[in-house]
Amino acid sequence: MFGSLTNFESLFDELRRMEQDMDELFGRWAAPAGIRSVSRGTFPPTNVGATENTVDVYLFAPGLDPKGIDISVQQNLLLVSGERRLTINDKATYYRQERFGGEFRRVITLPEDVDANRVEAKYRDGILQISLQRTEAARPRQIQVQ
Template sequence: MFESLLHLDGGWFDPFRRLERELDELFGPWPPPVDIHSAAWGSFPALNLGSTPDRVEVYLFTPGVDPKSLSINLQQNVLTVAGERPASAEQNATCDHRERFAGRFYRAVTLPEDVDPDQVEAQCRDGIVRISIGRREAAKPRQIEVK
């Protein structure tokens, strides 16, 4: 994070280098990594959000989660998803390193204000949950004819 600040040699700067290493250990490297393997803790499930003039589409990536165990709610324009991803434990095995998230999760995402809670559909296929939400007719632009 701070490696570019001090590139001078000498004993005078050793305490600053030690402080730099300690800050990097505490806060992590800068800029933060941005690939899927380094997502922040608690950001499961990963999601994609897109919209068209007629609908808002949300894709939740939930491998290993039973879709029937998900709790999906839409209140006003906030979509919440909660559930639990079971840990996969081998019999008589010790886990030395774990990167796959397991346990309870909760995600909330703010959607555009014109979503219609009466027009919601959810489908799951191959661990991907697709939530399609229609927009209110009153909020859609309309053509006005000039006479």
């Protein structure tokens, strides 16, 4: 009864192998596999979290020049763009290239209560941290009963 399910697994394995073969044939990077992998087009990987006072965005992007990173906030969108330059040896034969190189752009939707005038950005150890303050009206406050 369950014998046909194993055929699906081998079919997907074969499709994955064919995709990697096509990527190598046409010079594209093979797509990473696994739950912790980042697919193509999502550089840099990003975490977004929030506290009562801030929304914090972390972009994991080693090898960037901080002067070449452009950050802007438009309405409730955070736009981050830049370029990672890679040193490539023309005389070497590469069998696999997984490190992203080139221009990137990420657009991150923010909560509506972010104050676009109160934003800080720091780049350290390959991590770009952007902290956006929430508006005063959005912060919880204690009201005393008289």
